[in-house]
Amino acid sequence: MKSSDILYLIIQVIAIILISPLLDGVKRIMIAKFQSRRGPADIFQTYRDIIKLFKRSETMPECGTWVFRTAPYLMFAIMATVIAVLPIMHSGSALSAAADLFLIVYLFALMRFVFGVASVDSGNPFAGIGGSREQMVALFVEPTIILSSVVVVFPAGGLTNLVEIKNFVSSPQILKVLPVFIFSGVAFLFATYVETGKKPFDVAEAEQEIQEGLLAEYAGKRLALAHGALILKQIAIVGLFITIYIPWPVVGNPFVSLVLFLIKLVVFYYFASFVEGVSTRLRIGDTRLAASGAFALAFISLILFVIGRVG
Amino acid sequence: MSVIYLMFIAGAVASLLLYKFQKAAAYIGFGIPAAASLYGIWFFFTNLTGTSELVVQFPVMAAKFTLDPLGAFFSLVISLVGFAASIYGIHYAEEYRESVSIGAMGFFFNLFMAFMLMVVSASHVFWFMVFWELMTLASFFLIHFNDSEKTSKATILYMVIAHVGGAAILAGMLLMSSAAGSFYFQDFKGAGVGPVLATVLFLLFFFGFGSKAGVFPIHVWLPEAHPAAPSHVSALMSAVMIKTAIYGIIRTCMWLPLNEWWGIMIIVFGALSALLGVLYALTQHDTKALLAYHSVENIGIILLGCGVGFYGMATGNAILAAAGFIGGLYHVINHATFKGLLFLGAGSVIFRTHTKDMEILGGLGRKMPLTAFAFLIGAMAISALPPLNGFVSEWFTYQSLIQAALGSGVAGTIIFTMAIVALALTGVLAVMCFVKVYSVIFTGTPRDEKIWEHAKESPVLMVAGMFVLVAACVALGLGAPYAASKIIGVTTSITGSGFDAAAGISVKAVSGSVVSPVLITIIFVSMIFVPIIFTMVFKDSTSTMRTTKPWACGAKYSSRMQITASPFTGFLRQTMNWLYRSEVHFEETNGYFGKVKYSSHAKDIWWDIIYVPIIKGFSGLSQMLSVIQNGRMQIYASYVLIMLAVFIILAIFG
Numbered sequence: 003m004k005s006s007d008i009l010y011l012i013i014q015v016i017a018i019i020l021i022s023p024l025l026d027g028v029k030r031i032m033i034a035k036f037q038s039r040r041g042p043a044d045i046f047q048t049y050r051d052i053i054k055l056f057k058r059s060e061t062m063p064e065c066g067t068w069v070f071r072t073a074p075y076l077m078f079a080i081m082a083t084v085i086a087v088l089p090i091m092h093s094g095s096a097l098s099a100a101a102d103l104f105l106i107v108y109l110f111a112l113m114r115f116v117f118g119v120a121s122v123d124s125g126n127p128f129a130g131i132g133g134s135r136e137q138m139v140a141l142f143v144e145p146t147i148i149l150s151s152v153v154v155v156f157p158a159g160g161l162t163n164l165v166e167i168k169n170f171v172s173s174p175q176i177l178k179v180l181p182v183f184i185f186s187g188v189a190f191l192f193a194t195y196v197e198t199g200k201k202p203f204d205v206a207e208a209e210q211e212i213q214e215g216l217l218a219e220y221a222g223k224r225l226a227l228a229h230g231a232l233i234l235k236q237i238a239i240v241g242l243f244i245t246i247y248i249p250w251p252v253v254g255n256p257f258v259s260l261v262l263f264l265i266k267l268v269v270f271y272y273f274a275s276f277v278e279g280v281s282t283r284l285r286i287g288d289t290r291l292a293a294s295g296a297f298a299l300a301f302i303s304l305i306l307f308v309i310g311r312v313g
Numbered sequence: 314m315s316v317i318y319l320m321f322i323a324g325a326v327a328s329l330l331l332y333k334f335q336k337a338a339a340y341i342g343f344g345i346p347a348a349a350s351l352y353g354i355w356f357f358f359t360n361l362t363g364t365s366e367l368v369v370q371f372p373v374m375a376a377k378f379t380l381d382p383l384g385a386f387f388s389l390v391i392s393l394v395g396f397a398a399s400i401y402g403i404h405y406a407e408e409y410r411e412s413v414s415i416g417a418m419g420f421f422f423n424l425f426m427a428f429m430l431m432v433v434s435a436s437h438v439f440w441f442m443v444f445w446e447l448m449t450l451a452s453f454f455l456i457h458f459n460d461s462e463k464t465s466k467a468t469i470l471y472m473v474i475a476h477v478g479g480a481a482i483l484a485g486m487l488l489m490s491s492a493a494g495s496f497y498f499q500d501f502k503g504a505g506v507g508p509v510l511a512t513v514l515f516l517l518f519f520f521g522f523g524s525k526a527g528v529f530p531i532h533v534w535l536p537e538a539h540p541a542a543p544s545h546v547s548a549l550m551s552a553v554m555i556k557t558a559i560y561g562i563i564r565t566c567m568w569l570p571l572n573e574w575w576g577i578m579i580i581v582f583g584a585l586s587a588l589l590g591v592l593y594a595l596t597q598h599d600t601k602a603l604l605a606y607h608s609v610e611n612i613g614i615i616l617l618g619c620g621v622g623f624y625g626m627a628t629g630n631a632i633l634a635a636a637g638f639i640g641g642l643y644h645v646i647n648h649a650t651f652k653g654l655l656f657l658g659a660g661s662v663i664f665r666t667h668t669k670d671m672e673i674l675g676g677l678g679r680k681m682p683l684t685a686f687a688f689l690i691g692a693m694a695i696s697a698l699p700p701l702n703g704f705v706s707e708w709f710t711y712q713s714l715i716q717a718a719l720g721s722g723v724a725g726t727i728i729f730t731m732a733i734v735a736l737a738l739t740g741v742l743a744v745m746c747f748v749k750v751y752s753v754i755f756t757g758t759p760r761d762e763k764i765w766e767h768a769k770e771s772p773v774l775m776v777a778g779m780f781v782l783v784a785a786c787v788a789l790g791l792g793a794p795y796a797a798s799k800i801i802g803v804t805t806s807i808t809g810s811g812f813d814a815a816a817g818i819s820v821k822a823v824s825g826s827v828v829s830p831v832l833i834t835i836i837f838v839s840m841i842f843v844p845i846i847f848t849m850v851f852k853d854s855t856s857t858m859r860t861t862k863p864w865a866c867g868a869k870y871s872s873r874m875q876i877t878a879s880p881f882t883g884f885l886r887q888t889m890n891w892l893y894r895s896e897v898h899f900e901e902t903n904g905y906f907g908k909v910k911y912s913s914h915a916k917d918i919w920w921d922i923i924y925v926p927i928i929k930g931f932s933g934l935s936q937m938l939s940v941i942q943n944g945r946m947q948i949y950a951s952y953v954l955i956m957l958a959v960f961i962i963l964a965i966f967g
Binding site: 011015016019053056057059060061062063064065067069070074075076078079080082083086087097098099100102104105107108109111112114115118119121122123124125126127129130131133134135137138140141144145147148149152153155156159160161162163166218219222223226227230286287290304305307308311312 | 676678679685689693696697698699704707708711712715716718719723726727730733734737738740741742744745747748749751752753755756757758818819822824825826827828829832833836837840841843844845847848851852857858859860861862863864865870872874875876880881882883884885887888
């Protein structure tokens, strides 16, 4: 294993973790603008919020076991792991054993598992509902994520390592399967947006409806970490989308790659804020309808792939 | 090999002799199989590559046992779970001290283990069928140690389906041996079976063994029979016994000239079993019935892998076949470990709380921390969460399905891709289900104070039994490259050629994709330090932690406010009601302000669709036959006379 890859991995994850509150701040200002409110004073508001939370004292529900106590740390670490293994700065083969598509999808499942158990462990009635909804949302988007990404994996020779997928997508060969790629990309983008838990699909941590679900029982540093973990989760899922579907422009310099990645993230957040700012929350049943549409798109991309291979 | 079999038989005899001494019977009756299994683990592991034979002369027909890599692999799985279940059983048998003879329980337990081991090594049609039926019988008696009306119903259903399946297997075996002109398994391969006969044989074997494995739609007995048994027996039945059926499918179908559509058929049944198994599991309140439905799910996942294996063999692509079988066989051992673990964990909870209904439990994690931890590991492993073992085998299965999809025609590609989607959905639902099970039983506040007050950690040997399997789950996850390199040896013995399944600390799929549970663990553990560093940097020395009741919008908190098992899956049951057809009962008992009773039970609709017509048909047939057998002596006498007359006429004119 090359030591430079490990160095890049560390730089990448630290940089993204440190920048993540900034993206949240940008999002808050954008939404405020779209809704004609004033919003936070500047884009650094989320930093101040989180640091303030770290210094506050904590309350803990008396029924919480060690799962509830460690959950914010675990969720933060799981999402940091996903961000660390995404091939943004490092793109050698050394870390490819950790950057597998299915591995990342199941790391999200691990996150969901911890989230769900911690929700019920808190004993809070709202948190339990939030934990349950989180699973349902995953049920709606997971088939789309798997199907649309597998369709991209097929023409790449069935290699599921993200580095290989990225190399394939950025090579000219992708032009041969362009319609497949576009349909699956749109489906994946939709699933990504739902998975980030933004309005109108904000069901698991819905603030006004179920008191932010799991977050309701946390306070102080654990609330800060849980908040951070949820922001990281958004970045991780968007990062997965960017890695697979928007690898251009390909540059050799890892630092330039990181900057480009961050720019793509900001662009995503800009448009996502627009959607979030102008829409109202859907009920969970409507989420299912929307998700079925995305799955249909992914299925079309599969059919296109099959037809393309025959023809 | 003979030593291990004899040890189990000696254990059975010793246990029966001690039937008057309950405590001694528990130690001897479960201690001997523990020792035998431990020796078995070592023996079968060291014999994973070679082939050994054992011939025992019986007066009528010599029993021949052949232990080839496939048999040794399944024997290893049986011994591994058998070891954990035996040491667990020593203390768990106390639960039955008042009601049954532990000596008899140990007797059947030993025999059950011995017959399972003999099934996977018998290489003669007669003896295979004898041990197959004896295995079923031993488990039948073991289920009956929990005596109740429900048990009787469950065992009768179990026996009926086991016998229909057994008859199908016997018919298949006899047809096969008449085609090959021999009763020995070694003569069956390449016996020159025609395509029509081959299809008939395949269907007989698949559904015959499938009935034991719990393949949809022959799964109905599992959720009845497995919960009815004592927990360490449920662990053996659910984790190991149904695997002997997978062994049977692989063993018998390899004799036949394979057709690629059979592989696809297995995939379709696998995907259906996986999805429906987990969907029905989600609606259960009874912990053990829920786990039994998960066995249906996992058998489905195993069949997905094995289906690719058969498909590869049929299309002459031995590498693809190896890729499929490694996923299937890896999941066989994985499912054995985590399902065994979960049943033992559920048994510990029942041991201390005397209830299988999870709705009235809660908060047990504080009373039984070790059991809770073991159950959590099992729950994470069965949900295929990295870096535990379930993930590795599902990853292999995904990879083999992708390769199969790439190498097949239009219909094949779509079916294989949909199987991938089904596997992904199954994964999501399994996470949901095990979040529910773990958290409703072990976390939150107790829903029944009385049960909670009396609960305490289970005895040491029960905990030890669970932690054997916890260690196995972790080892099969982190040590995946080593395990995969061993299992690829087994698959190579089936398919004839293999590929390199391990590369350093990673496991490697046939496409060359690699994944490393160790590497991801290292990264994860180092990432844990990030939040810890944050809390240290921003720490405020004045902060202290208070514990409070959970927040309930200012109202007084009551443990009845928290979510229970049914509402946790409420959205799902609403969404999927086209499948569940829940029967909702709603009654107001005491006026407007009185308590309201509400219940909603999901039905297994396949019972009504498939089984009720069959049962009705048979009872109708019996009704019709009862005309000729109506209990009147005169009519029976006239039958004898008519028969006699017919024979006389035949003798004169024939």
